[in-house]
Amino acid sequence: MNIKRLETSRLFHRFGFGPRPGEYVQALKDGVEATRTKFLTVPAIDAGASGIKEPDITDLGKRPEPNTPQIVEFAIAMRYQSEQMGLWWLDRMALSDHGLTERMVWFWHGHWATSIQKLNYALPMFNQNKVLRANSLGNFYTMTKAMLNDGALQFWLDGQDSTFKAPNENLGRELMELFVLGVNRYSEDDVKAIARALTGYQVVRSSGLVSINQKRRDTNPVTLLGTTAVFTGDSIADFLVARNDCAVFIAERLWYRFISSSEVMPDGFAAKTAFADRTINNAVIAMASDSAMSNPQYELVKSPVEWFISACRALELTPSKLATPGQLMSYLDKLNQIPFAPPNVGGWPAGEAWLSSATAQYRISFAAWLIKQSNLNALLSIPIESRVRDSADWLALPEWSARTQSSLRASLDDPAQFALLALCSPEYIVSA
């Protein structure tokens, strides 16, 4: 495999959401270094994303009683807001000039995985997205503190029900296991201690507004990971993020989502040391330059949203303009990945979990539906005599296998079928 094509392809599919037509060929001309720098530099103005109107997400207040006239209006507003919020984010992913920003927000959403299914209000989820957005390449101390004060996360993990009288371990455990340190880097006694120290939060569910009720707080000293102190949310964030295990863990998570979900992170992975000052951007830059990026061994499966957005970019489609949004959400639901609704606090699965016969079938009908709504300009502009080979450039793929070339060649007289096979090919579903 051509390593230059491979590394450039990975920059597009892992550090962004795939190329727009023509971008991959241009990047190959520019060279890997220039392309890497472009991906890692946040532009002052993102013309693609700036045209997207922010949805009007409001506080819907207390849920009316069941079987009242008010509940209908409430449910309609709630559904409308959730849909608008989902489309807004998908549009940003599809239209942004700078893929990395949205890619990082997406990564952190899967990291601090919180679902609207339990919140049942759009506003706290929208606010959480803003927190993730503001910190996506920033400082991890700041992000962790902000997340402990995030109403959606607190409500999701029962923080508002954790009191001096009886602490609830849900938030404290997941903070250590899934968000900051990694599993088994603490003891069960630490879980009990952190739960006590994190008591007293209260959340207004409809808005995500967080406050601390001093009467419900346990202000006694606890011993957490060998240190005895009276902790607050902020000091817990500082204390945990400062630990070496935090750098190891965040490097592991970056590795898992950007490099390989099946191979173990090698000790020398550059993101780990680059995260010494807990600046996320430094870790991401180091990761994009690590030698793993050109090692063909480290492949990833595109998750359904990643696959869908990269298809939108190749087909020049805008998610919110697809007919209809309900149909779009239904396809994403069948593929088991809807933004703002991860399946559990561990986030979405990776790798082979996305490769069942069920997802194969839904992907085919999803792709057919998308292709019907595209004029296929990018594909049709490739001369038919070189279309099989050059369609790999259209999609930023290192190469087609002989198997796939054969089915593409047999479909040259049917561009819609050609596009469908290309988008559903093993080479496109997997980032080589």
Next chain:
Amino acid sequence: MDTVSRRKFLKLTSGAAIVGATSNLLSLDQIAEAAINRALAPDTPILVVVTLYGGNDGLNTVIPFKDPIYFSSRPEISYKAETMLPLDADLALNPSMTGIKMLWDLGKVAIIRGVGYPKPDLSHFSSMAKWQTASPDRHINSGWLGRWLDSQSEDPMLAISLGSVLPPMLAGTKLSGSALPLGGLVIPRGALATQCIQLSKSARADSKLMAAAATSMRNLFNLSTSITPILKSPAPVAPDLPTVNGGNAGGDSNLTQQLDVVAKLIAAGSPTKVWSVSLGGFDTHANEANAQAELLGVVSQSLARFMNQLKSTTRLNDVTVMVYSEFGRRVKGNASQGTDHGTAGPMFVIGEKIKGGFYGDQPSLSKLVNGDLAVTTDFRDVYATVLESILKSPAEQTLGKWAGRTNFLTSA
């Protein structure tokens, strides 16, 4: 010979097929033919694994209702003794579990108490991985039934999971089970189908994941010929289960529909020896009593209904159901009328060939380990018995050397 007549097959499956008639239907005659051609041999044992995601509170499932410590440990979420369903002098089922109680009274339910593994892990994900890989000591990448599949000849229909994501339990090192969605299936036809089949051939240059992607598409065409009509029924709407309370630890929400499809496919003679279904929502850190009772009610009623559906088939005697969760919950309740993560919990094994009764010791409420129940039975004892007595396979190739067994099968 287990002759499913074409008429009977259509009768069993067409109810589901007609509803989804808006999408392209393969001919039912053609499908009936396919299922009849390679039906599972009569008297072949079938295993149905039910996974309860989130950590089911075992202490409010099989309840030590004579023990005052039970009531004093969790005053807000303990049940009144008179509402429970007594199993013997000391233990009772959750009041919502009338269906399983009925099967228990018929002697068809084995309850294995205090099940877990050494050094309990209270993380949902680690603990579920230990159960599904059957490797609590070190992390491995294959599931216990996946390794069993490795020992069988390749057949995408041999182990099927309902829902569109394959559980790790069914992933082997060489072979894997198939995942089947509920409803809405549209299999490509004509020229597109021909090219999809070409596209899913294995290629010499394929990496591991590309090969897996190709296989998943290939299996779609293998599977579709025999089970399309059942999958044609519209995607079921998740019933109003209390996912709001305990829903952040995985699992599906439509167990009844999953088991309905499994019952129909078993009746139709699907050549499948292992089925996997699941229910999520058991992570009841808050407001547990109603939520868990509702979930256990679904488990209990849908299993009773499932066993009942099998009565009208020739397969009733062949089917064994196994129910487990990744851990039980803390003995003492928390401030949110819920419980935090715990350790040991009960397993249920249900079927005509089961010797009903209790197995394993009930963990003592007065001898807790760090506030949690002690593990009295290793889940590998149960797996080993399932492998040998139900799947008729040596346990060692899947579990390594493992001596323990739980003898809940009648020696018929």
